[in-house]
Each structure stands twice: as structure tokens, then as C-alpha cells.
Amino acid sequence: MAQSFVFSKADFDSFFRVLQSLGEVSAPIRVSDQSFAFKQINDPREIAWDALRTILPPKKFFYPPKETLLTYKDGQIEESVSDNKFQVIFGVHPCDLHGLGIMDTIFEAGPADTHYLQKRNHSLIVGLSCMPDKFCFCQSMGTSCATRGYDLFLTDLDDDFFLQVETPAGSAVLPQLPMLRPAEDADKERYKDYWLRREKAFTNGFAPDNLRATMDMEWNNSLWDDLGKRCLSCGNCTPVCPTCYCFDLVDIASLSDDEGSRVREWDSCQFVGFAQVAGDYNFRPSPVDRLKFWYRHKLHGFDDAFASRTCVGCGRCTVSCPAGIDDLVQVVKTLQGQKEGKE
Amino acid sequence: MNKESTLLPCIAVESLTGCAGELLVILENLDKLLPFVRVASFPFAQTANDDGPVDIAFVEGSVSNPHDLEKLKKIRSKSRWLVAVGNCAVWGCVQGGACAKCKVSDMLAAVYGSDSQIEVLESKPLSDHVAVDVKLSGCPINTTQFLSVTASLLKDHLPYITHKPVCLECKLNENPCVLIEKNLPCLGPVTAAGCGALCPSMGAACYGCWGPCQDPQMDAMATILHEKGYDPIDVINRLKSFGAPDHLFQRMSFQYNQETQA
Amino acid sequence: MTAASRITPFMPERAVIRSIIPMAQDNTLFQFTVDSEALANCLPGQFVQLWVPGVGESPISVCSGRKGGNLELLVRKVGRVTSALFQMQEGDWVGIRGPYGFGFPMDDFKGKDVCLIAGGLGVAPIRSVFQYILEKREEFGRVIIVYGMRHSNDLLFRPEFKLLLRRRDLEVFIAAEELTGPELPPVSVQLGRVTDLINMSHVGPSFETAVCGPPVMYKYVVDELKKKGVPESKIWLSLERHMKCGIGKCGHCFIGGALTCKAGPVFNLTALKMLPEVVECCQ
């Protein structure tokens, strides 16, 4: 059973130093008026506590936007092994923890992706509670409570943090944290109170029960065409999504005779060449085909090994779409035939 | 540099009408190339140039007068791989963009007088006149892309050149979107990647210097910029300024299209 | 590096080009010497990822069906990787990883009548099926091979088909839509479409059918097979999709709800019909 502790926010600095002693610490920092990003930090004062969603989700730490998989020289092929530096990712909210869980499932499925797993296994994830804003809808996706994907989890109890320990890796840090005291009943009350308040704080969302069926039935809804007309095919919705994992593999040749590398790079199903095959046959030639495909993956889920829908309700795509067509909540409501917002 | 230089593959670096940017990039990377190639011709950089056949000809600039055209045909006939380098050679760049909105003879008259003897052609990319094997856009071209394209060609392989939009690189750099956050007229969604999303990474709008990406959604782009308060004529002018060819705009339903063409 | 220390699933095996046999037009058969058991014993309908160092990888169907024999791949020159391969010489090395995917259900086919239908380049995987069958001919019932192509000079494996056409234990139907260049070998149907050939053949409800060809072909073939009384559960289609990794990670080959590389590339028609986005047979 998960253990729980409490420590005063005044002790956060020393808590942070302990994390730092384990490895590089990354946390959300502010990068513009409206945006945040996970960056490596040295000072806890850099942490943007009000950050709800970073531009890129924490998948980037284990599945970098660009990554060399192999190199070869003079006929010898060598796999690129990660440098195994230990990373601490601090301040991951429940939606992103679910996102990581989904990424884990995909990359663990055989044959396992060692490049992802090596980095993932050399990390400690510290989750953090959050109060939803008008874009958050994890509640509707069933991802609003952290259930997996973290080692430690902090809940904000005004002057204190409530700390939950989930994994052996998390427990291993405990001896170094003298500021902790075991959670008492009053603390647990405060904890439950926080999460109840949070449940009520959602202003965005939809009734999720019939989502899969709705997506199937409305596959030919004219809404898709309206959205497709506005779609820029810029692909912004996919890199920002905690569960989008499509990539391209490219060879980088070097000028000298027999040397080069194979690199993987994030790709997006929104680009026109994504599903094109030789003979210029394209299985998803227009923006609407591609947009629909993406929506289906997120809200219906594929029928494969990872049969679950993959949206975790973080709202990133909604805020990152220049065309404003990735308002998932609005789309679902329209498809469900709901006229009114959730009030 | 242990190989006999005469045994090395030959390259030529030639220019038509442009800003010499690609020449500069190639010149600046010559030290990296020299161990692997012999520079048969590079009039910008050396006096002794020969006219013989070459393995790779890099041609910068657009075809803007009869002299350019004659030169281009000559280059084509002597080279195995003809590489169009830079936006000028691939799309026609700003001079091509201008030709799309205004007759070249009118421009000539306006700048040089109506009795000018200067011979001009409508500025066009190389592939409008000759077969081009590889199109490497950029304004100027990206050094890494240039070297990797050269590396592939030296092995007689077709190079990989991405045609995905700038937005991809922008998001891989984890930039805040300037189109969304600052309402800047960012053309990243319809512009080909390759620069590493330079402008948005510096907080500015992409103005399309790489030329269009594959299957750019011009219609959606124009609609969205217009909704952000940009004047329709301004929107079309911006979209066309770096040589995006006319056919990308022909089937646009962007409501002000008719008006702007008139 | 020993096989055991390989941990990345993207690690190809070095394979040396043993021979290069030009076929027709831009198609060439490459024979490889491979070390690993897995590659030497690919199953019909599976595919491998072929890597030309410095250029890239392409998914290519296994074209040889004899157990333990050489790995053979029939490649059409269409783009970067394939063109680079065409420049290579015997003795050069490439990288190959695989085999991937589910091939045709050969175990289910055993003891049954089998009809193999190929359109154009689709003959590559189909060849692995009939080679496999001919190794143990006695284990199968009646065998029909249908092979249609656009132009008569596109005929691949001409010598092999000449021999097959003479065999008594096979019914082979070959036709081209247009006559260009040399005629098809004797006893072929010569002019006609794949569907005409199916119609001509005695394929019927007892047959397990394996189909591979260009996307546009499937719908017509499926309709024709149904007319002949072949139940959907006995129609097996091999699909082509854009693929980068071959191991169910890169997402390119998603088809409705399945990964072509892992759930396919061979699908049973009943399963396919459940998936949206399968344009080949459901439009």
C-alpha cells in the first residue's frame, strides 16, 4: 500500500536539494505570458507552480523529439545507448502521469523499445496536484486522479505538501527526507478535502459513457468537413499530446565514405505524406481524413493491443491549435448532440 | 586530402539572378567539402574555372533574363546532378513573388524607363526551364541540410529533404506559438521546414522564406490570418511573397480572393 | 557485436547481396545471404525491413517460400531507398531486420484447396506462398494461381511461370490488360483482367484465397470471389501501408484501428470489414 507523509512548504528547498542529489531535476518554468515548459532547473524558485500544461508533455524526456538510434562506420553497426544519466521530473500532473502510463504501454509492448525504456528506467517522477482551468477535462476522460506513472506524488495543502509514495524507487528516497512526518488523520482529511474540491472545480467536460459508440456512429458527421476546411495540417496537435508517439526514421549520411547514423524524429499523422505509399497512393489525402483519424485515435481508441482511447484530457491540443479546431470538448458535445455547456 | 584531386568528384557552383546567399553558404563550407570534391567551377570564388562536365552542379538564383537561361541550359548539359539551391532556384523567391502580381515589362519600365533595352524574362525557378534533380530550398540554405544533401549525392543517392511544415520544428523546439499568443502573422503552417523554425524560436513570425511545404493549406491559413484581423490583400501578399506558385491559390475559396486578384 | 547484446529492436542484421536478377521493367530480384535462423525461415506473406545504409529503410515482402533457403526480395525501383539498392552490386552489404507481421495462415491452408491471386507487384508475396506450397504439394488440395498485370512486359518470374504453366498439379491463369513487348508464355490467357481470370477459374466455396495487389484491385477481386461463392472468412488480403518501424511503434501503418505491421499485413476479410478506413475492399 502506498505510504503517505506530510511536510511543510518551508522545507521544500531541502526536499528539492535531495531530488537534485539524485540527478538532473526538470520542472515546469514559465517561457512566455501564456506558456510553460519542462526545463532543467537548479533553483526551486524557477518552478512555475501555476503551470497546468507545458507546451510539450513530459514524454520528451524519454522519447526525445530527435534521437539517434544507430550509427555505422566501415560496415560496423553500433546501437546508440543512452548515457543513463538519472533524471528527476518534478511537477507532473495527473493527466500527464496517465499519458506516461500510455506511452509506457506502447513502448513496452514487444519488441520493447529499449531507447525509451532505458531513459524511463533512469528517472524518478514526482507528481503534483493541480486545480483545473477552463481547458482541463481529464475528469471526463477518467484520468483526473493519478493512479500510475509516478514514484512520488505531492498534494498541495496550503502550507504543507501531502506526499504519497508509490514505488520502491520512491521509497528509496525516503531516508534522505528528514522533514517528512507520517500523515495523520487530520492531514488525510485535508487531503480528501482537496481532491473533493478539485472534483467540483471542473468547468469543462462532457458525459464520457457513450464516447466510443458516439465516435463510431458519427464517423460521417458533417462536422468533420467543417473542421477539415479550417485545418492547417500544421501538426501542432500531435507533438503537444502526451500520448502521440508516431515517428519517422531517417538516415543521416556523412560526407566521408562509409559512416552515418539512423535518427528517429517525431512525426505527425496530420502531414500529407504520412500515409502515402509508392505509386502516389494516399490513404488519407485530405486534411479532414487526417483530422478524423487523429480524433478517432484520441477519443475512440484503436482496436489493437492498446485498445483504450488515448486522450488524457490535458487540453494541450485545444490551446495549441492555431485554427481552433481541436476543441475536443466542443466536438464531443456536438457529436453527442448536446446543446448546452456543462454548467 | 590524400586523394589525387583529379580523381575526386567534380562540383560546380554557379549563380543566376539572386542575392548570392547560397554562394556564401557554400563558400563558407568549402573547407568541409574540399577533401571530397574538386571544385571545377565557382566563379564567385576562384579565377580558374573549367567548363567540363561535372558530377554535381549547384545552381543558385532564378532565371530572370536570356543570359541566365542560356547559362542554365549549358550547366544542365554538362552536369549529372543538377541541384537547385536556395529559394530563388527552387521557387523564384521575392522576385518570383513580384512577377506573380505584376508584369515584368511594367516593372522594367517603372525602374529603368519605358525605352529600356534591358532584356528580361519573368523570374522563374530552374525547373520551369530544365530538369532539376534535387531541390534544396532555403533563404539561405541550411548548412546541415546542404552537407547532407551533398553527402548523399556524392554516393549517388537521392537525398532526403523534408517537406513537412515549420510548425513541426517549432514544436520540437518547444516554442510558444506566436500565431496564437501574439497574433503575429506566422506562416509556419504552410512553409517548408529546414531552418529549425528560426523566426518563431526568436519570438517572431515565420514569413515563409523556405517556400511552401508539401500540400500547404493556403485557404485555411488565409482564413485564420484574416480572422486575426489581417487585411485580406495583405494576407495574400504575405503568402505569395517568397515565391509560392500560383496554382496553390487557384482553388482557394478564401472569400476575398476574387477581389485581390482584380 | 554478438546477437545477444543487441537490445535495440531497430538493429538490422548485415546481409550480403548474393545475386541480382533483373526481372521486368524496374523490378529486380535480390538474393541475400543471411546468418540468422529467423531471416532464413521467413513465412509466406511476412515482410522485412531492408536498410540501405545512408539512405533509409523500406518494408519489402518476403518473396521466397522455401524453408532454409536464401532470402529473396523482389524490389521495384520507385524512390530513394529502392534506387539506392539498384545501384548496389553483388557482394555489397545491406541491413535487414525482421521478419515481421503475420503472413498467410499456411497451417490453416493445409489440406484445403487454395487459390492465390496476384496483381502486378503483388506477385512477390504470392510467390512465397506457392513456393511454400510446392515444397509440400501433397499437403494441399487443388491449387489455382491467378496473376494479372497491366502490360505483358511487366510479367515477373517469366521462366518460373513457364514451368508452372506446364505443371499438371496446378491451374495457372495469367493475363495482361495490354500487350506490350513480348507475349506472355504459351498457355497463358494473354488478354484480360484479374477478375476475368478468377471468373474463368474453378475457384469456389471450398477454396482458401490469398490476394495481393494494388489497392484499386481488391474491391473487384473480392466481389468476384464472392460471386464464385467463396465465403468472406476464406478471403485473405495482404495490404500495403506506409511503414517506418515494422514493430508497431511508429504509427504510420495504422489502418482504422489496427497496425498493419503487427496485425497484418495479411488480414482476413471479415476482420478488415470491421475497420474503418480500409479503402481497398469496402468502398
Add this chain to the structure above:
Amino acid sequence: MSDKEKKIIEIPEITRVEGHSAVTVEIENGEVTDVKLDVFEGTRFFEQIVLDHKYDELPHITSRVCAICSTGHVLAAIFAVESACAFVPSALEMKFRELMHLGMIIESHATHVCALALPDFLKVKDLLTFAVEQKEAFLIWTNLRNLGARVQTLVGGRPFHPVNLHVGGLSSIPHRENLLSLKTELQAMLATAIKLADLVLSFEPPIKRFSQPIFLCLKQESGQYGYFGDVIVSSDGWQAPVYEYKSYLDEQVVSYSHAKRSLQKGNPIMVGSLARLFHYGQNLKGEAGNIYRGSPLADGAHNTILNNAAQAIEIVQAIERATALIDEIIEEFAASNSQGAKFGYQTGNSKKGTGTVECPRGTLYHYYEMDETGTITKADMITPSAQNTARIELDIRQVVTGQNEGGDISGHLETLVRAYDPCNTCATHMVSINWKNKE
């Protein structure tokens, strides 16, 4: 050689210059009858290209006039728009622009001196010989132009065609640490620049030219050496605000070339490094000052060939100034008054403005008229090369007349033309004159 012979010297294409040009000299009976510098670079009509575009697009579009002095075009365009809008950028902003500009000076001069001009002095024919046999000179060039490129990349986003410079100000402020590491690089490269200046000054000029041209450059504040300004000074004793450029520069179109040329009251003028040193050489401080004072330039020498020496001295000055500038910028950061005024286009009435900078090759003028929405309605650009062309022709005429004793002098002529560093890409179609008024 018989006296009664007509001789034509033709250099069909001058190599190692930017863009395309040819020289034709006709000599009849020992007399030079005609000199033509034909710039056959294709026409691009920039004054037309920018029309109908918005003021904020000007820097990006005009940058494409020429890669080598793209920063100059960007700044001239920005200055013109800001002056039309009576906008005053912050001190910090101006320092970044100056730093950027110095980067261009270093890169452009290094490339011109080392890669385009030096091979004449070192007698190398092709790049391979240059790289292998004149390794030292080759490395000087590589190092210096890399330095210039780095300065421009830090401030502008890339080595040329900057993306960070905009009307109103930078879109992103370079980081302090990056500035400091750039400063270290600048300091490290000073010795290289001095070495280059010494090397260039050690060559005996292959051609002698003695008639003094009219030198024009932007007026500097007392004791300063710089590249920005809005008043022009002339060596024949007058000065004028740059917005009056039409009154003192006289443009002509000639039938045989795509480049227009400018005269000053019918006389050829010269702009560029030599002109700047002529006017403000005495203001040079530090190492640049020392080298200058030890050179023939300080004694008033003005042989065109010395333009290369002048450029080498300017590289030294640029490195020293850039180093000091970084300190000033960092001080400005500390004072944290970096928040300048915000640029906003005041709609309502039309505007016009002139912007000038001293480019590597001389004074560059941009002039724009904009309507109430900020759309460009009229544009005019006068490039340094256009201003120098008439002078190049005069020079050629004098050199040919002086050395008419036979032998092939076309090599010399190329060297001479190259010394001006003519940027033919700029020279073409840049000058927009009002035709009607000329008739």
C-alpha cells in the same frame, strides 16, 4: 603594337566578385575611347517588389537584395520606417543594431579581403591551391568570417538575412552568457585581424592611381568612428541631411548595363572604407588607430587598391568596438532600463522616410512612402555599388591610358574592379529615379 590599331580589351565575366559583371575597354590609336562596366546580373526590381507589402515586411524582403550586406539593407529599411514614424528606439536596441552591423562588417570585409582580393596578391588560381598552399591566409579568412557570422547569428538569428531584427526592435534579446562568450571570441580574434591588416599593408599595390576622388560618407559625432548617421559629408567641403539625397546624388541609367550609376554634380564619387577612413581615420582608437597611423592612408593616400587595406583596418576597429559594445550592453542590462518604447504604426496619415547606413561598400539609402495603413506605396534604394560605378569606369580609363604599353592588363583591371568590392547583386536595379523629371 601598331599605333593605328583598334584594340578591345574584354573581360567577359569578372570572377571573385559578387554578382555578374563584365568590362569592355575600347582603345583606338592608343586612346581609350570607351569604357563600359556592364553589370548583367538579372533584374529583380526591388522597388517594385516591396510595393503593396506592409512596412513590417520590408526588412525581410529588402534583405534579399544581397546576402553579403543583408544586415545593412535590413537596418536601412528599419531606419527608414522608424524615421517616417518618428520612432526613437531605446539605447539598448541601438547598441544591438550596431553590434549586428559590426558583425556584417567583419564577415563581409574578411570574405572580400581574404577570399576575393587576396588571391591576386598571393597568386592563387583556385580554391584548392588557396586552401592547401596558402593555409594561413585561408585560415585567417575562415576564422574572421566565422566570427562575423557568429556575431550576426547571436543578434540576428543567422549569419545573414537576419530574422531577429524588426521595425521597432529585436524580437528576442540575446542572453548575457552568450554575449560574454562572444566577447571572449572577439578578443581572441583581434590578433588575427591585426595580422591580416599587416599582411595586406605589406603588399605593393600593383596599380597606381593618383587622382583623388570625391569621398562621401555618413557624418559621425566628434571623435567617433561608426556606420550609422543621417547627414552626409563630402570631401569637397559640403554636408547635407540624407533625406535630401536626391539633390546631391544624380542617377543615370545607361543602355549597356543593368546597374544604374550615381554622380555628384556630374563627377564620379567614391564611397566605402576608403572614404570612411579619409573622413574619420583620425578618430580611430586602439589597435586600429595604431595601424591606421602607420599606414599610407594616414598620409592621405587614396589609391583605390588601398581599399583592401582600409577594409582590413576596419575589421580591427569592428572587433575592438564590438568588444566594448558588449560591455555597454551588459551594463545596460544591469541598469534594467532595457524596456524601450513600443512601436505602433500610427494610422491616419501617409508617411515617408529615408534610412541610411554605411554598408561595407559604402552608404546605402532606403526611401519609402507608406499609406495610412502602413502599406508601401513608393520605394527607392541607392546602393554603394551604384554610387561607385562611374568611378570604377573612370579608374579603368585612367589605368588603361597610363599603362598602354602593351601586355595583357586585363588581370590588373579585374584586380582594380575587385578592389571596389562591387556588389553587383546590389548594383542592379536598385536605383529608382523618377524618369519623368530627368527629361
